[in-house]
Amino acid sequence: MSSDWSVSGSSSPTLCTPPNSSSSQLSAISSCSSQSRNSEPSNRPSTSQILKTWPETFQVPWEQMPQEIRSAIADGKRPKPMERRQMVRVLADEMRRYEANPTRAQCLTVVRNIIRQYPKSFADIAPDGSLLCGGYTSLLIQLKNRIENLNRDGSFSFHRSSTAKRGPTDTYGCTRFQPELPPEETDETVEQHRQRLEEIYRQEGAGGAERAEVKNLMELTFSLQRRHINTIPPPDIEDVKSKWPFLFTPRYIYGHFELLTDINVLRSLELSMQECGRAITEYFRGKPTNKNVKDILSNGEDNEMALRVVQLLMAHFGEDITGLILLTDLLNCIMGKVGARCLPLQLTLRQLSVFLQVLA
Structure with missing residues (x-):
């Protein structure tokens, strides 16, 4: 194989030089546009380019990746775990040149682009060949964990361990970790x-x-x-x-x-169940890990998706379902109005939220 790496005959992507700490996002995008003029029909960047954020225009430095990663991509194969970790290190270092602590949403944008481009090498794939939850979960977790580890000994660690003024975005996806008082309040x-x-x-x-x-x-x-x-x-x-x-x-x-x-947790959980619930169920159906998992699957699909997923995961890890959820009769719970001590199990998330309002 030639040392000059290419995929499907395409040329290597044009890389944009990340901005320094004093340059603005707009100048970074303008820099990206000016470097790619040879491939653009016009020397003026379009409005859509200017409005894009740096994760959307981010170019992965594939030429800096280990040879094993480049070979795996060229052959449509999955790299070994050690090589994949090396790739994540390079990717994290490159992203931190744009922003010291990229948010989960920014990491997700970059990871999704990688998965779309090279699904055979990096996507999470079910036994039947379908993508698991979009295919990006494991790579996203690896990348975000790597970035947080790099920031652990820096200023972001200080933000987490002191009561000093926090920035607009702290770690773990918080957008208002320590907000200011409302303008009219003291x-x-x-x-x-x-x-x-x-x-x-x-x-x-x-x-x-x-x-x-x-x-x-x-x-x-x-x-x-x-x-x-x-x-x-x-x-x-x-x-x-x-x-x-x-x-x-x-x-x-x-x-x-x-x-x-800025996340509605009930709605997000509901959407996650819709997106990933069936994939989780199919995974365990293809590879049941113990007898309890098989017993749950043998009950068919009469139960709600959320309930079935929770049961399967707890059975897989050997946990007792009663340690998480209290089983009770729904009618007696509503009529008795016993509040939070009574949590009906077989409810959709939407029904549960309505039920909690009734109890209040």
């Missing part, structure tokens, strides 16, 4: 709001969670919630619960997570 006023929430909870219990006043106060005090949670050393759960009792109700723990990450 430390004194948000503390007054917190005390008002305690008062409402003492008077009405968890039932007060549906009050519009509680919803408004929980949003206004989000920065104070984060300050208490981020305290070093970390507070006890009971201490947090005594200060923020509504935070331990389903509505506001989900709301807090959405404010923290």
Whole structure:
């Protein structure tokens, strides 16, 4: 095989020089456009190019990859785990030239482009040849873990271990790890709001969670919630619960997570089950790992997809399902209104959210 590597006769991709810390995203994209003028019909970059972010225009430095990786791609084969880890190291180093701590969404954009280009070499593939959950999960996890390991001893580690001012994006996908106070609020006023929430909870219990006043106060005090949670050393759960009792109700723990990450956790879980549930089921159907897995699969598909996936995963790892979910009669649970002590199992996520509203 020739040392000059190419795939399907195509020429090597044009690489863009990453911006330094003082250059803007626009100048980086303009640099990319100017370097690829020979392949463009016009020397002026189009509007669509200018609007693209750096992960979308990112070019993988394949020429810097180990020879084994390049050979595997050329032959349409999967590289060995050690060679794949070397590739991830090179990829992480190149991405960090654009941004020191790329977010999960930025990593996902880069990884998806790699999977689309070379699915035979890097995609997660089921026994029947179909892609598992888009095919990108394992490579995305490897890349994000590598980036976080590189940042562990740097300034981002300091952000996680101190109560100093955080940047707009911290690690693990948080977009509001430690936000500023709302413009119209002060430390004194948000503390007054917190005390008002305690008062409402003492008077009405968890039932007060549906009050519009509680919803408004929980949003206004989000920065104070984060300050208490981020305290070093970390507070006890009971201490947090005594200060923020509504935070331990389903509505506001989900709301807090959405404010923290910009992700609706129930909707995301529902979509993930739709996207990956059948692939997980088919994987275990093709390779059942123990008797409990076989027993669950033999029950057919009468159960909800979410329930079946949870059962299969817990059976695979030898975990007892009752350690995670309490089984009870739905009718008695609704009529008795016993709240969080009663969690019906065979419900879709949408039904569960409606059910929790009924109990409140």
